[in-house]
Amino acid sequence: MPNDRDLMLELRRHYLFAALSQQQYDALAPHTHTRAFAAGQMLFAQGDIAQSFFLVRRGSIKLYRISAEGQEKIMRMPRAGQSFAESVMFMKEPRYPVYAQGLEDGELLAIESAAYLDMLRESFDTCRTVMAQMTQRIQAHWDEIESLTLQNSRYRVLHYLLKLVPAGAAGTIALKLPSRKSLIAAQLAVTPETLSRILHALNQEGLIELHDYTVRIPDIDALQGSLH
Amino acid sequence: MPNDRDLMLELRRHYLFAALSQQQYDALAPHTHTRAFAAGQMLFAQGDIAQSFFLVRRGSIKLYRISAEGQEKIMRMPRAGQSFAESVMFMKEPRYPVYAQGLEDGELLAIESAAYLDMLRESFDTCRTVMAQMTQRIQAHWDEIESLTLQNSRYRVLHYLLKLVPAGAAGTIALKLPSRKSLIAAQLAVTPETLSRILHALNQEGLIELHDYTVRIPDIDALQGSLH
DNA sequence: CGTGCCGCTTGATCCTGATCAAGCCGGGAA
């Protein structure tokens, strides 16, 4: 079990806490709780009243929505070190806009929104980083909406693969898919069958080499080029 | 031409300026410029460096993206009293994420981002309203992504119509479509043909009565109910 | 008063990706 010092070092690495003074940190501490979760466990449902936001310490979570017919769209899959639901904090009637479910066993830190909000008041720097982060989120949403409406599924898969390659990489690279293929499909808003077929096609075309969960990209530029 | 006093009253009605002190307002004034625009006029392109954000005073604007094949998706259509591009302000390398083009002749106010940003530093209240607004935007994006991926085009049209009816209205209501049908189609990510067919179908089913740009809804609850 | 243009509608056809169905394979339990 990590002690307070470990926890603090973890928090310091996160944008929501990096700019806090020791005082502010101490004031916040009593309003945070670690909580273990299991794979498959529901953490909260869409529409639940939100009193906390969360930081994933171990494991991973899926945030998703469900249509009337029961199909689910994964919005994000935050993993260790990432936070979620922090933007809900500022709503008048704060309700979670998604379902949250454990993906692998793990542990998260729940921070009471009210406490954090009080603290924001004292630190403009923190305000600024929070706003910058929200902006980034908004930007990512524009991009996602564009790619969902303006592009076909092949494009979305290609785009997803290219986002997986580390910045600055060139030429050949091998990478591992970060989750089950059916989850990736749900994120890209396609069926598992379609994802499978597209990956197969890319394989045939020599753009990727696929073995289980490892994808080798012989020529990143070629893959990039095949986007249009 | 409106004078400074009129302009100030206009600004006061907007969330980005409502919480400002007179001092802050005065400091900001030299960094704002009114600018007329014509229907069809390009205001900025996606990728342009952003030094300002905008408040529409008269007329309307369309914010959109274009796919490789040239089809466009309208993201928003801000009109008088609404602002746009304000969230770009917080990005490290601030570039507009959309194209902006005049829809009807009008006039807008450009506010230099740097000046506003400096001013935010002094007012936590303003920070808070800005953050609340961003949150709302994020929330709207989740909703849009859901409706684009989890629902079919008929649902999206129904949903659009229902958003047009004023809150609290019940029973029968008549309303006017706020823009050309082809623009509405571009916003809903369908073709004009499809929109036309869906409206026709709703007409046949007695859920709406359509004459040119006026839509009469005999029973709002019935329309609501036909969502699922 | 034609003429052409534009926005909208309507019909016919096509294509992408979903759905349905079957089989494969690897891992865990009896």
Place this chain on the structure above:
DNA sequence: TTCCCGGCTTGATCAGGATCAAGCGGCACG
């Protein structure tokens, strides 16, 4: 070892909506 079971693949079919094409009516302009 055998038997499931769940995740993935592969094939066949289906359907929602895009595309292509034609026609209509209003309106601006010569």
